[in-house]
Amino acid sequence: MKLKIYNTKSKNKEIFKPLDSNNIRMYVCGPTVYDRAHIGNARPVVVFDILYRLLKYLYGEKSVTYVRNITDVDDKIIAKSSAENKSVNEITSETIKWFIEDNNYLNVNKPTHQPKATHYISQMIAMIEVLILKKNAYVLEDGEVLFSVNTFKSYGSLSKQNLESMIVGNRVDIDRRKKNPLDFVLWKPTSKNNIGWDSPWGYGRPGWHIECSAMSKEILGDTFDIHGGGIDLIFPHHENETAQSICANNKNSLANYWMHNGFVNIEGQKMSKSLGNYLTVEDLRNKNIDGAVIRFVLLSTHYRQPLDWTNRKLTEAQNIINKWFNVINNRDLNINGIPTNKILEALCDDLNIPLVITEMHNLLKEEDYDGFANSFFFLGFNSNNSIKSNNSLDKQTINEMVNLLIVERQNARKNKDYRKSDLIRIKLEKAGVTINDHGNETTWSLKPNFNPSSLLTEN
Secondary structure, three states, X not given: OOOEEEEOOOOEEEEOOOOOOOOEEEEEOOOEOOOOOEHHHHHHHHHXXXXXXXXXXXXXXXXXXXXXXXXXXXXXXXXHHHHHOOOHHHHHHHHHHHHHHHHHHOOOOOOOEOOEHHHHHHHHHHHHHHHHHOOOEEEOOOOOEEEOHHHOOOOOOOOOOOHHHHHHHOOOOOOOOOOOOOOXXXXXXXXXXXXXXXXXXXXXXXXXXXXXXXXXXXXXXXXXXEEEEEHHHHHHHHHHHHHHXXXXXXXXXXXXEEEEEOOEEEOOEEOOHHHOOOOEHHHHHHOOOOHHHHHHHHHHOOOOOOEEEOHHHHHHHHHHHHHHHHHHHOOOOOOOOOOOHHHHHHHHEOOOHHHHHXXXXXXXXXXXXXXXXXXXXXXXXXXXXXXXXXXXXXXXXXXXXXXXXXXXXXXXXXXXXXXXXXHHHHHHHHHOEEEEEEOOEEEEEEOOOOOHHHHHOOO
C-alpha cells in the first residue's frame, strides 16, 4: 500500500518515496514554551501523531525517527520571565510539563526525540560560522548576524513568492543596516543580564529559524524525508529554515516533503485572547471533556483545511465517542492493533481521516467489531476514562505483571522476533500501559484507564 502525501513545495499529492526505507526521518516544529497550549497548537501534535503511527506500521517501528523540537529560548519567553519575575528555566520547565500532560491526555505518542533548543547552541553557532564563511551571512557592528536572502536564488520557492512580493506583502522591519529588508536574524546580541551564550560575535542568543536547522541537522542529517508544522510556519519560518540549511549543508533540499495543517477557528472566528475565545487544552480538561473527544474533533476535518471548532461539533463528537466506547467495553474482541484495509487506504491517501471516520461507522454497520476495535486503537482513541478498568490487584502484583511482559518484549526484540515484540507492546497499550523505549531500556507508566485484566489474556 503506497502512501501519498500532499507536498506543500510542489502543491501536489505525491507518492512517498523515502530516502531510506529503513530510516524514515520526520521533523515537526514543536511549541515555544511560554504559555498553555491552545487547541491550534494541539492540532499539529495530533495530526502528526497519526502520521507517526502510520509510518511505523508501514515501515516498522524501529525504522522511523520522529523529532519534535521545543523552543525554550525566545522573546516571548523572556518577556514572560520578566513580567512574572521568574527565571526563564522556571517558565519553560513548567510549560513543558503542561505540554506533556496535555499530550498524554490526548493519547499522543512520545516522539523519538524531543530536543530543547538550549541544548544545541554550539551546533547553531557552528552553522552560523559556516554561513558567514560562505558569504551567506554577515555580521553587523553590534554583533548581530543576519542571513542574506539575496545569496540564495531559490528563496521563496516553498511559499511560492518572489522577493519583491514578499517585501511589499509582508510587514518587514525597516532596518537600514540590512542589505535586504527580508534578511533575517541568525544571532542577536543581548545584555549579560538576559539569557545568552558567548559566541565569536559576542554575548547573545540564536534567532528562531537557526534553532530548527541546527537541531534537525544534528539528529536527522543534512536532508530528511518529512518536515511538518502549522500553515502559519510556511513563511517566514520554514522558508528561512530551507534557505540557511541548504546553504550551510551544501545540499539541494532540507526535506523532500513538506506538510502543513490548517488553522483552527472558534465558532467561525479567528481564535484570539482579545475576542475572548482563546481555548486551551487545559480549559477543555477542566470541563471534563475527554481526550478522545478532543482528539476526534481535531481530526474530524482534513488536516490541510481550516478547522472550525464549535460546541455543536464537540457535542457530536462526544456522542460518537460514547457509542464507540460502548462497543469496546461490551464485547469480547480479538485485538492485534492492525487496522482494516479500508482504514489504511484512507490514511495512505494524504491522511484522509474524515474518510477514516466514515469507514469506522461502516465497520459498525457491518458488525465487524474486531476490525472496528483494532482501527480504534490504531487511531489512538483509547484515551478515555470510560473504558472499563479493574484496579482490584495490589500495586506490587501489577508491577510484577507489567515488568514480566516488558522483559519478555525486550528479549523478543533482542532475538529479532519483532512480531512477538509488537504483540506484547499492543497488549500493554490496550491494557493502558504507556511504554517508552530509551535505547536498550524501557520505562512505563499507567494511564487512568489501566485495565489489569487485559494483561492476563494470551497474546
